[in-house]
Amino acid sequence: MRSRDELMNRVIMTIAVVGPFLGLLLGVYFAWQRYLFVSDIVLFAVMTLVLAMGVTVGYHRMLTHQGFKTYEWIRGIFLALGCMALVGSKPDEWAATHTRHHAMSDEEGDPHSPLEGFWHAHMGWLFSLKNYSYAEEFAPGLLQDRTVMFVSRWSLLWTVLPFIIPFVLGGWTGLLWGGVVRLFWTEHVTWSVNSICHTFGKRAFETSDESRNEWVIGLLAFGEGWHNNHHAFPRSAFHGLRWWQFDLSGLLIRGLEMTGLVWEVQRVSLDTEQAQRTRMQAMRSGMSDLRQSILTSLGSMRNDLAAYGSNMMPEYALADEQWVQWESFHSQAVARLDAMRESIAHSAYVKRQKLLQCQREAQRMVEECKTRWEQMCRKPVAA
Ligand SMILES: [Zn+2]
Numbered sequence: 285m286r287s288r289d290e291l292m293n294r295v296i297m298t299i300a301v302v303g304p305f306l307g308l309l310l311g312v313y314f315a316w317q318r319y320l321f322v323s324d325i326v327l328f329a330v331m332t333l334v335l336a337m338g339v340t341v342g343y344h345r346m347l348t349h350q351g352f353k354t355y356e357w358i359r360g361i362f363l364a365l366g367c368m369a370l371v372g373s374k375p376d377e378w379a380a381t382h383t384r385h386h387a388m389s390d391e392e393g394d395p396h397s398p399l400e401g402f403w404h405a406h407m408g409w410l411f412s413l414k415n416y417s418y419a420e421e422f423a424p425g426l427l428q429d430r431t432v433m434f435v436s437r438w439s440l441l442w443t444v445l446p447f448i449i450p451f452v453l454g455g456w457t458g459l460l461w462g463g464v465v466r467l468f469w470t471e472h473v474t475w476s477v478n479s480i481c482h483t484f485g486k487r488a489f490e491t492s493d494e495s496r497n498e499w500v501i502g503l504l505a506f507g508e509g510w511h512n513n514h515h516a517f518p519r520s521a522f523h524g525l526r527w528w529q530f531d532l533s534g535l536l537i538r539g540l541e542m543t544g545l546v547w548e549v550q551r552v553s554l555d556t557e558q559a560q561r562t563r564m565q566a567m568r569s570g571m572s573d574l575r576q577s578i579l580t581s582l583g584s585m586r587n588d589l590a591a592y593g594s595n596m597m598p599e600y601a602l603a604d605e606q607w608v609q610w611e612s613f614h615s616q617a618v619a620r621l622d623a624m625r626e627s628i629a630h631s632a633y634v635k636r637q638k639l640l641q642c643q644r645e646a647q648r649m650v651e652e653c654k655t656r657w658e659q660m661c662r663k664p665v666a667a
């Protein structure tokens with residue numbers, strides 16, 4: 285990925301988004317013409333199930349969050365399957381990007397927060413390299429992990445296999461359904477966890493982000509839709525925490541545990557849930573005072589700034605183009621302050637770090653505005 289430049293990444297992502305969609309249209313057209321076989325549907329279902337498990341169980345719960353331990357060969361299989369799902373990148377890069385998502389959830393630096401727009405969270409973020417992360421920064425330990433590095437180095441093989449396998453087993457229509465339409469489905473279901481599960485659905489736990497539980501995505505994404513549970517207890521191997529929260533990936537992990545193939549499976553007890561609630565409650569009440577005082581100070585800075593520069597220092601006049609420059613700069617600064625207040629006032633939870641950062645930015649902006657005004661006024665206008 286690092287060798288790619290921005291343009292190349294955009295071209296690749298456009299193909300990855302548009303190609304599978306065209307494949308879906310073609311598949312529907314063929315089906316309409318009764319050119320669809322039982323083997324195609326079976327290939328679609330099996331490829332979807334097996335490759336998605338590579339992402340949910342392998343990349344996500346096993347590699348990134350260390351929700352359980354297993355033999356190295358099972359790890360290798362899960363990671364290769366995750367890579368074959370083609371909904372992200374190599375395992376080390378996926379883990380790095382996802383670690384960054386948890387560290388900065390719904391704050392500046394989160395690669396795919398819907399606070400920057402729903403479509404940005406769904407797939408827009410993939411079109412800009414600044415949203416990609418690398419193991420060197422976010423998961424350096426993985427660079428020493430031989431299994432991860434092996435899968436990572438052979439990524440070209442894992443990229444072609446999910447097309448070759450359905451072609452060999454099902455011919456051209458097998459390739460279409462088991463390869464291309466499968467990719468369309470897995471892409472949008474996976475991306476929905478980032479977009480839908482940070483926008484719609486219920487919050488069972490207080491967390492420092494906008495994560496939600498959405499049962500439809502829970503069903504389609506094999507358990508990943510219980511995303512608020514997951515943000516509350518990231519290490520848990522199970523995202524569905526109640527019997528009715530269907531979590532197919534969790535069931536697979538449980539099955540593997542029963543056969544002795546995985547162990548040290550991370551679980552959330554009722555005591556842990558209670559401790560999380562108590563911790564968040566304490567943090568929230570401490571934070572609400574700080575949040576209120578910063579909102580008030582941003583408000584007064586905003587009013588201060590809005591009044592600044594109009595009819596002040598009447599002995600100095602500004603030339604017309606200076607006025608235009610000043611007004612555009614000034615109105616941008618006021619708008620930025622408004623946006624900061626909005627985002628603090630309307631986010632379900634704002635971290636301390638973000639509050640302090642907003643306050644610093646606002647102070648800097650007010651200072652800069654005043655300095656600029658004074659510099660302009662110091663230059664007397666030519667008669
Ligand atoms: Zn999330």
Ligand SMILES: [Zn+2]
Binds near residue numbers: 349386
């Ligand atoms: Zn996660």
